Structures are given as C-alpha cells and as structure tokens.
Amino acid sequence: MPTPPPTPSAAFLPGLELSRILYEEAVRPILAEAYPTLRYTAARIGSGSEVLGFDTARSADHEWGPRLNLFLAAEDVAEHGDRIHRVLADRLPKDVRGWPTHFRRRVDSVLDPVSGHMELVDGPVDHRVSVDPLGPWLVAQLGVDALATTELTVYDWLSIPQQRLAEVTGGAVFHDGLGTLEAVRRRLAWYPDQVWRHLLACQWQRLSQEEAFVGRCAEVGDDLGSAVVAARLVRDLMRLCLLLSRTYAPYSKWLGSTFARLPVAADLTPSLRGALAATEYADRERHLCDAYEKVATLQNAFGLTDPVDPTRRRYHNRPFLVLHAERFAQALNRTVTDPELRSRPLIGGVDQWVDSTDFLGLVGGQDAGSKPFDRPL
Numbered sequence: 177m178p179t180p181p182p183t184p185s186a187a188f189l190p191g192l193e194l195s196r197i198l199y200e201e202a203v204r205p206i207l208a209e210a211y212p213t214l215r216y217t218a219a220r221i222g223s224g225s226e227v228l229g230f231d232t233a234r235s236a237d238h239e240w241g242p243r244l245n246l247f248l249a250a251e252d253v254a255e256h257g258d259r260i261h262r263v264l265a266d267r268l269p270k271d272v273r274g275w276p277t278h279f280r281r282r283v284d285s286v287l288d289p290v291s292g293h294m295e296l297v298d299g300p301v302d303h304r305v306s307v308d309p310l311g312p313w314l315v316a317q318l319g320v321d322a323l324a325t326t327e328l329t330v331y332d333w334l335s336i337p338q339q340r341l342a343e344v345t346g347g348a349v350f351h352d353g354l355g356t357l358e359a360v361r362r363r364l365a366w367y368p369d370q371v372w373r374h375l376l377a378c379q380w381q382r383l384s385q386e387e388a389f390v391g392r393c394a395e396v397g398d399d400l401g402s403a404v405v406a407a408r409l410v411r412d413l414m415r416l417c418l419l420l421s422r423t424y425a426p427y428s429k430w431l432g433s434t435f436a437r438l439p440v441a442a443d444l445t446p447s448l449r450g451a452l453a454a455t456e457y458a459d460r461e462r463h464l465c466d467a468y469e470k471v472a473t474l475q476n477a478f479g480l481t482d483p484v485d486p487t488r489r490r491y492h493n494r495p496f497l498v499l500h501a502e503r504f505a506q507a508l509n510r511t512v513t514d515p516e517l518r519s520r521p522l523i524g525g526v527d528q529w530v531d532s533t534d535f536l537g538l539v540g541g542q543d544a545g546s547k548p549f550d551r552p553l
Contacts, residue, residue: 186274188233191226191240192348198242198272199350203305206267211256217247217310217354221347222317228346230430241279241294242272243304247354250309257307265300277301310356317344322360330516333371334525337536342424366422370514373480377508378524379416380475383409383468384502390464391496394457403452406460410448413467415527417444420474427533444470461497468499481507 189197199218207214220243225231231240248257268277278301279292292304311323318340320332345361352358367375386405393402414435418425421438425431435441447470450463465488472486484507491498505522512518523529530536 186271188236189273189275190229191224191231191235191243192220192229194242194272194275195220195226195244196348196350198244198268198277198305202268202272202277203244203246203264204351206264207260210263211260214252214256215249215353216252216351217349217357218351219245219247219347219349219357221245221349222343225430226347227343228426228430228434230433236275236294239279239292239304241275241292241304242277244306245313246305246307247310247313247357248307249354250311253307253309260307261303261305262300264303264305268301268303268305270296270301277303279304310354310360314344314360322364323356326363328363330371330514333367336526338424338525338527339427339536342426345424370512370517372419372422373508373512374514374517374520375524375528376416376419376475376480377505377512378522378528379412379419380501380505380508381522382412382524382528383416384500384505387464387468387498387501388491388494388496390460391457391491391494391498394460399455399457402457402460403454406451406454406464409464410451410467413444413448413471416471417441417474420471420478425527427536428531440470440474465497465499468501472499472501472504475504481511 203218207216221227222245224240224243225235226240246260271277276294276296278295278297280295281292281302292302311321314320314322318332318336320328320336322328322344341364345364349357349361366372386409389405390402390409393399393405411431414431415425417438417440418435421440423434423438426434436445444467447463447467451460451467454460454463469486469488472484475481476483476486481504484503486499488497488499490496491500509522526536
C-alpha cells in the first residue's frame with residue numbers, strides 16, 4: 177500500500193473544531209454572499225473518528241481535516257448543489273489553521289478505492305464539504321428516512337447498527353437553518369424504553385450462553401479457549417454497561433475508549449483487566465465473577481425490574497462459578513409489554529448477533545458504490 181503523504185506541520189486541532197472554523201470563517205461567508213436567501217443546515221456528522229471525539233494527530237493521515245456536511249432541501253440540491261460545490265472549490269481558503277482544505281484522491285486498494293489526503297495546491301481545491309438533501313442522506317446512513325417519520329418501528333431500531341446511530345447523533349451541528357436535523361438527532365438520541373429493555377435482556381442472555389464455558393474449556397485443558405471465551409465475556413460486559421448507560425456502542429476500535437468514559441468504568445476496569453490478564457483459570461473466574469456482580473448490582477440500581485440476587489453461584493451441579501445471567505434476562509423480558517418485542521427470541525439488535533465490521537457497515541445504510549442493503553431481520 178502506498179505510504180500516505182506526511183502530516184502537515186500545523187498544530188493538531190480536534191476535527192470538530194476544524195469543521196467549526198471552516199464553517200464560520202469560510203463556508204458561511206461564501207454562502208451568505210453567493211446565496212443570501214438559501215436555507216441550509218451545516219454540521220459535521222457521519223463517519224470519522226472526530227465525530228465521536230476520538231481523533232488524534234494519527235487521524236490526519238487520511239480522510240480527516242477541514243470537513244463539513246451541508247444539508248439543503250432536495251429541490252435546492254437539484255438546482256444549486258453542483259454550483260455550490262464549484263463555488264466552494266474556487267473560493268475556500270487553501271488551509272484552515274494550517275490544515276489544507278484540498279484532499280488529494282488516491283487509489284489504495286480495491287477495498288478502499290478512494291482515500292483523501294490533505295495537500296496544499298494552487299487553483300481550486302477538491303474539498304470535503306458535502307452537499308446533500310437530509311432525507312436521502314439519513315436513508316444512506318440508517319436505512320430509514322428518520323426525517324419523514326416521527327417514530328421508528330421496532331424493526332427499524334433493531335436493524336440499525338449502533339455505530340451508525342452514534343454517527344448521526346454525535347458530532348456537532350453549527351447551524352440548523354432547515355430546522356430539522358436537531359429534531360431528528362433528539363429522536364434518535366436513544367432507544368425507546370421498550371426497545372431498551374429488550375436489548376438489555378438480550379445482552380444478559382448473551383452472557384448466560386457462555387459464562388460457564390470459561391470453566392469447561394479449562395477443565396479439558398483448553399486454557400487458550402478459556403481465555404478467548406473470557407475475552408468475549410469482557411466485551412459483552414462492556415457493551416452491557418454502555419446499554420445501561422444509554423450510550424451507543426461504537427465498533428471495536430473505539431469500544432474501549434467509549435467504555436472508559438462511563439462512570440462505572442473506574443470501578444469495573446480492574447476486574448475486566450484481571451480476567452484478561454489471568455493465566456490461571458481460578459483467577460480468570462474470580463475476576464469475571466467480580467465483574468458480573470458489579471454489573472448486576474448496577475442493573476438492580478436502575479429499578480427496571482424487581483431486584484435479582486447479584487451474587488455468583490455454581491453452574492448447576494458443575495464446579496464452575498457463574499452469575500446465571502439468564503435470571504436478569506428473564507426479569508427484564510417480563511417487563512417488555514410491546515407485542516412485537518414479546519414475540520421475538522432474545523437475540524436482540526443486529527449488533528448482538530453479528531460483529532463483522534464490513535457487514536455492519538452495510539446494514540441499514542448504503543455503502544459507497546453498493547446497492548442499498550436488504551436489512552436481515
């Protein structure tokens with residue numbers, strides 16, 4: 177793979193700050209002069225580490241920099257979109273705080289056909305200010321036009337990967353002249369109560385499926401298998417804590433960073449680290465059970481169900497200590513009254529039964545160059 181061009185020598189600024197400066201100091205004045213009556217919304221949402229607040233200087237090696245989403249009414253995009261793009265190409269400054277507004281396109285691989293690297297140029301810039309109608313953009317992002325509907329269906333909620341929801345509700349809106357994006361973001365900020373309870377039940381059910389396997393693998397001499405199962409359980413506990421904290425779980429690169437922001441992380445992390453670092457089954461089991469009890473106690477504190485005993489116990493007549501997490505799944509499931517959810521097995525949303533990053537990048541939305549994905553629920 178070709179080596180990306182060197183990062184500009186400018187001091188690092190968070191990408192959202194660069195986007196704000198790009199809008200306030202460049203895009204807004206240009207639009208005010210060229211299209212004084214145009215209604216638009218300016219934001220930085222969608223893909224990109226800066227949208228979730230995790231960008232660093234490392235992020236500047238591709239598709240990071242002064243970027244902006246412009247949303248217009250569909251008829252205004254049809255009439256003015258191409259010209260707005262050209263006007264900005266001609267009139268945008270060559271850099272924002274030392275970071276170029278021109279992105280050099282290069283073909284790196286079949287899987288990543290276009291990747292943009294900042295570069296200073298003479299003449300028009302190939303900028304990253306997109307111009308889109310909001311409704312179709314939401315369909316491409318989520319698989320549903322959240323602008324046209326005031327209430328997503330159960331099917332919609334379970335079909336949309338949490339990473340996609342985080343990308344729409346994260347980032348920043350600098351100007352909502354259309355008066356619609358902020359309302360959409362509020363509606364998508366978190367799951368409806370019944371969907372939330374269902375997803376919590378399903379996450380506890382995931383834990384129950386494998387919590388005894390840590391001991392069973394070790395019992396037959398498969399210490400590596402025991403460690404792998406423990407790591408899966410640690411990940412599921414982290415995702416459960418995010419669900420409890422009403423925080424969308426991003427894909428794996430940012431899962432730990434997002435978890436670390438939770439209030440529960442300081443108390444829980446030593447147990448999770450201990451389970452991952454353990455080289456003996458007894459230590460691995462002890463750390464996992466410590467973590468189970470802490471998260472179970474947290475679940476009880478939310479008062480969503482009658483209290484469930486949060487202490488460890490033997491796995492039936494076998495010598496493995498577990499939580500029997502299905503007890504929490506069942507207690508939560510009893511509080512789900514929505515008939516559509518009550519009739520579903522406890523497999524949950526798409527993130528709970530598949531973890532392929534490529535698959536989740538397609539589910540619910542439309543990947544670059546692809547046809548819309550037929551949502552599999």
